[in-house]
Amino acid sequence: MGNVLVLDHPLIQHKLTYIRDKRTGTKEFRELVDEVAMLMAFEITRNLPLQEGTINTPVMETKTKVLAGKKIGLIPILRAGLGMVDGMLKLIPAAKVGHVGLYRDPETLTPVEYYIKLPSDIEDRELIVIDPMLATGGSANDAIHSLKKRGAKQIRLMCLIAAPEGVEVIQKEHPDVDIYLAALDEKLDEKGYIIPGLGDAGDRLFGTK
Ligand SMILES: O=P(O)(O)OC[C@H]1O[C@H](OP(=O)(O)OP(=O)(O)O)[C@H](O)[C@@H]1O
Ligand SMILES: O=c1cc[nH]c(=O)[nH]1
Ligand SMILES: [Mg+2]
Numbered sequence: 218m219g220n221v222l223v224l225d226h227p228l229i230q231h232k233l234t235y236i237r238d239k240r241t242g243t244k245e246f247r248e249l250v251d252e253v254a255m256l257m258a259f260e261i262t263r264n265l266p267l268q269e270g271t272i273n274t275p276v277m278e279t280k281t282k283v284l285a286g287k288k289i290g291l292i293p294i295l296r297a298g299l300g301m302v303d304g305m306l307k308l309i310p311a312a313k314v315g316h317v318g319l320y321r322d323p324e325t326l327t328p329v330e331y332y333i334k335l336p337s338d339i340e341d342r343e344l345i346v347i348d349p350m351l352a353t354g355g356s357a358n359d360a361i362h363s364l365k366k367r368g369a370k371q372i373r374l375m376c377l378i379a380a381p382e383g384v385e386v387i388q389k390e391h392p393d394v395d396i397y398l399a400a401l402d403e404k405l406d407e408k409g410y411i412i413p414g415l416g417d418a419g420d421r422l423f424g425t426k
Pocket of ligand 1: 352376417419
């Protein structure tokens with residue numbers, strides 16, 4: 218079964234408080250999501266492989282370390298996942314970005330795929346699927362199935378907030394996928410919203426409510 222890791226860095230937790238607050242407007246919400254995504258990217262890149270190289274400092278030659286060049290792909294789930302892309306690219310600028318367009322039908326809560334465009338070499342990349350919200354898990358589950366169907370072999374999932382119901386779905390359907398969160402909340406309400414959550418991430422990011 219995949220691991221679930223709550224990234225409890227104080228800066229992430231502090232910013233998440235303002236992201237959750239209903240008084241936070243669109244501009245500030247977007248900035249905070251960008252910042253938290255960058256901090257989460259810092260945490261989840263801890264395992265990137267390094268290789269030794271040699272350079273000359275102004276004083277002498279020395280052995281030092283550089284990234285071994287592992288290929289990464291960021292896969293935001295549209296729309297809300299877009300809000301996390303730029304923050305992550307600040308730390309992983311060489312990553313390629315693939316898009317999966319999904320919306321959750323408000324009545325049935327089942328995901329509807331409307332767009333997919335991926336880097337051509339996804340089978341060689343470690344893919345990080347990003348979406349602020351993991352609620353019933355339907356959207357992330359579909360996105361991951363779509364990626365695997367197209368050849369993806371290494372996938373991680375990064376969300377701001379998850380409900381236990383969504384985590385369970387991913388762990389059952391995709392035991393090979395580790396999940397990284399800023400918070401694991403209590404449950405879903407009768408409309409499938411995460412409680413206490415942050416409301417509708419897409420609407421808060423793009424001001425569409
Ligand atoms: O785990 P689930 O129950 O599938 O719910 C989570 C999904 O719901 C939201 O997207 P939404 O459908 O609101 O689309 P949007 O990003 O375009 O607003 C969110 O960004 C996730 O993709
Ligand atoms: O709480 C939720 C659940 C699904 N999608 C959201 O944007 N928020
Ligand atoms: Mg939405």
